[in-house]
Amino acid sequence: MLQTASPDVLAALQDTFGFSGFRGVQEHVVARVLNGQSTSAVMPTGAGKSLTYQLPAVMLRGTCVVISPLIALMHDQLRSATANGIRAATLTSADTDRMATIDAFRAGELDLLYIAPERASQPHFRELLSSAPVSLFAIDEAHCVSEWGHDFRPDYRLLRPLLDAFPDVPRLALTATADRHTRADILAQLGIPEDGLIVAGFDRPNIRYAIRPRDNALRQLKGILEENPGPGIIYAPTRAKVEQLAASLGATGRRVLPYHAGLDSAVRARNQAAFVASEDMVMVATVAFGMGIDKPDVRFVAHAGIPKSIEGYYQETGRAGRDGDPAAAIMLWGADDFARARQRVGEVEEHRRASERQRLDALAALVETAQCRRAILLRHFGEDPPETCGNCDNCLEPAEVTDATELARKLLSAVYRTGQSFGLGYLEKVLSGQSDERVQQRGHDSLSVFGIVGASEAPLLKPVARALQARGCLVPTEHGGLALGGTAREILKGEAAVQIVVPPKREGRRKQRGSGGANPVNDPLFEALRTLRRELAQTQGVPPYVIFHDATLREMASARPSSLSEMGRICGIGSRKLDAYGDAFLAVIRQQ
Template identity: 60%
Template sequence: MTDTHQLLHDIFGFSSFRGVQEDVVERTLAGENTLAVMPTGAGKSLCYQLPAVALEGAAIVISPLIALMQDQVRSARANGIRAASLTSMSDDWRQVQDDLMSGKLDLLYVAPERATTDGFGRLLEQARISLFAIDEAHCVSEWGHDFRPDYRLLRPLLDHFGAPRLALTATADRRTRADILQQLGIGEDGLIVAGFDRSNIRYHVVPREGLPSQLKRLAKAHEGPGIVYCPSRAQTERVAEQLRGIGRPSAAYHAGLEKEIRQGNQEAFVRSEYMVMAATVAFGMGIDKPDVRFIAHAGVPKSIEAYYQETGRAGRDGEPAEAWLFWGADDFARARRRIETEVEPERRAGERERLNALGAFVEAATCRRAILLRHFGEDPPETCGNCDNCLNPPETIDVTVAAQKILSAAFRTEMRFGVAYLAQVLGGDDNEKVRMNGHHASSVFGIMDAEELKLVRPVARALIARDALRSDEYGGLSFGPGAKPILKDEETMVIAKPPKKLRGSRRKAAQDYPPDPLFDALREWRRGEAASQGVPPYVIFHDSTLRALAASKPGKVSDLSLIEGIGDKKLERYGAQILEVLEDAR
């Protein structure tokens, strides 16, 4: 019988499994089909890499992005696992195929588009297959936020070979999980759901007011790598330039860049310990970089599922990280127009539901983490102590009357004008435009006093977020389905009182860890070793392993094997060097 704990230590350098890892591994080794829903950073790849080594034959890993495959292959090989990929960028495809057929591979990574071809099926007929791992399995489901049609064509391949199938994802609500099980032919008893909580991530959600300044404050507060997600290609380049202006290494990433530039920027980010990448949302899904210290959204994501996955790219090493969402009412207006004009009619209801859930999240005055976890079916505590609303509870204010006045003003002005004009009418601004439109004689003219007028923008923003107001492409505000219950006093509206001054992050990296000469020396050694091998520093060791080394100060090679993250392969390769670095730094 396979000693999974011994393999865990010898290959990966861990003394024990985390969370549900052991349950998933044992099911796979027993030949059972499994869907594992585990948060980013919980060690999903180990759940198929360990069985791949323990079982006879090769594990076929179906993954959506070439960059993700390359990163996984690189990390697996560093641990002594025989891994390869077959992609459009593979120059060694003949050798990879020969290695597969001759039993020289533990892992083979392929995209779903290749996995579903007849040619690939014929190749597998000539090899011994130990298991199929379907990574980013939410792509299978039409309810998932990254739906990929080719994922839904995998079932015949899985059924034909009959090897155990292991589907893995970090983001799947109940409906998505049920769809994945059905599409991949996994029984309900094969569902394993770990907790969704990423306790090391601190969540902040604030209105977008002076975004360049907000992002600069954030970048200054965190020296480690960061990602800023931008809604447009042009904005990625503007943000990168703005951050470079404060001396922060930064680059842009989007599909419009030349392939060589895009790949070069990605490689630079993966290798860097300081760089900030301003990118569109596709970036990051294919990167297993563990030391990203902050994620910022310059606009709202597509859904809570997308937000959870994108913010989950921070702090994969378990160290403190932050997620910042800067939002505006126009984000929701654009998103609703996209749903009505670009999404297939049969999918619009689901997309509206997702957007409404996101709207409730951004305007909430309660614990952010609790809202996220409830969305995924958990029953969390009311407060988490590690989000903006828990750390600095906002004062709430009932704005139902103000909301009714704004809605009434939109109606009385024929739903043709934006927030600024409505504020003029509500405030009684007897200007030329208001007179020309005849709205100086309207029943809503001048019905707000100076204090109420201060609430027009935040209340309008909240009304748009909850789909009570909708903005057209010209900025005109009209009623959404959420307007009627507010106007008829069937629903109250409470928002967080707008702060007088928006602040950047209150936590700096120096507060998380005091200066440590041993850690700095190990990091410098790792940096040089990574450069000589042409790999990212985290492939050598994660920061958490270096901190453990600096804290325990091992004096002999046998002591190193007790440190989490140092397996046999890395002990043999780096053990003497580590001891030398520690000795010199003391």
């Protein structure tokens, strides 16, 4: 049965965060924590997971210990907590005031203490925790504890002795990305009872999903930047590609910076800080970038190649629109992405290959589908969504699907009869009956497959080949040719069908619907409030969103409060922020 919060809890919610009520399952999770019940909560990114331990930390006696995987993420959450008047600190290798933090903990002067799993699992840290009351253990990014999870971290497996040393302290495991296997593993590894699992759902309705074949990545990405003026992240598959795209896209006039593990640590830190503080910058990065960023106003996430899995895709696209405003997730994919991915699967430990292959097949189904993208995503995580969502490319512009089984059989037959050693360009010549010198020398103009594809079918050869490579029915050879793989023989025998999405005809540049700007109605008061927020953020050395989110500024511009009491009723303005910023924002409102 769902638990509800008392009036005291609602009063603390309003006073600390400026919220008049909870969202989704927040109330149930907070109520369980306050009742001392260990809980594992699977909540979508942007659903307010941090509030579920920050609010109890303010209300309970003692310190809430937050175990988090990345220093950057801890420091980001530290800024936001401190801005709301929560007494918080981090204890990491990057901190120079560790003794002051330890003294504050022992004196009972901390509501929150953030720490990495590597330090949390050490005996000396357990001794430190024995010197003062601990109210709660919050394990963030809890999927890292599971070998089933896509971001497995061995140090998370070492946390159980620490938790068991404090049997009376409740445990709260939090994640946005966990399938059924991972959820069960989290409970087992962290000692949380099965009835403590709360799954809020995975839907992010404010994100518009779009997946497109990659034909000219640079041109396509430039178009995405034009359509989305706010902050964005572009994920590239390699460090070299990151550098190349950052340089090319930066030449457009938009501020674009690179981020990957090969950069000097000082450069990485500088680029990350610039992105977090910016209101329009784009970061081109490998997947090394993102988990440590809690930036709520990212307006788009683009993939210049396929992610590792649907779980990875969900987590990476989930970095867009955490503030609840409209955001876009665009993936550009090519057949070569899947070819490389299937090669990598063959290189992993044998006991993991089957599950990795399943993950790749699930990703191929997502990119190939003509059905609702969101429905595919949500079904992957065990949900039963509606057939359409109205906010993905296939729902907004339904694609045409055609049965390409016969054309696929012709292509696969040509691959087989030419010796499984030629690339698609050569195979297209054979199939369409183009007899050049190479074809004649090899005698392939006398094969039964020579010239069996007519002019009307020929334009579909590339999308059919792309689909077959995504499914693993065509695999690359060592020298760049194509060979049969997967279920190719079943297709050749007529035992399996192949349906593909018909590529739309390329027309003149068509303006896509962007993810929406911060100020969709061009309100001058909103821009004035935003300017003040930017100035305050620069003065205090914090990102603008730590002051107020765009949604709070829009409500402020609409309501035009004339007093501090009226301003205090706006969502997102707690007592600490009202005291710190209320008069300054009221002054701007009076001037307009």
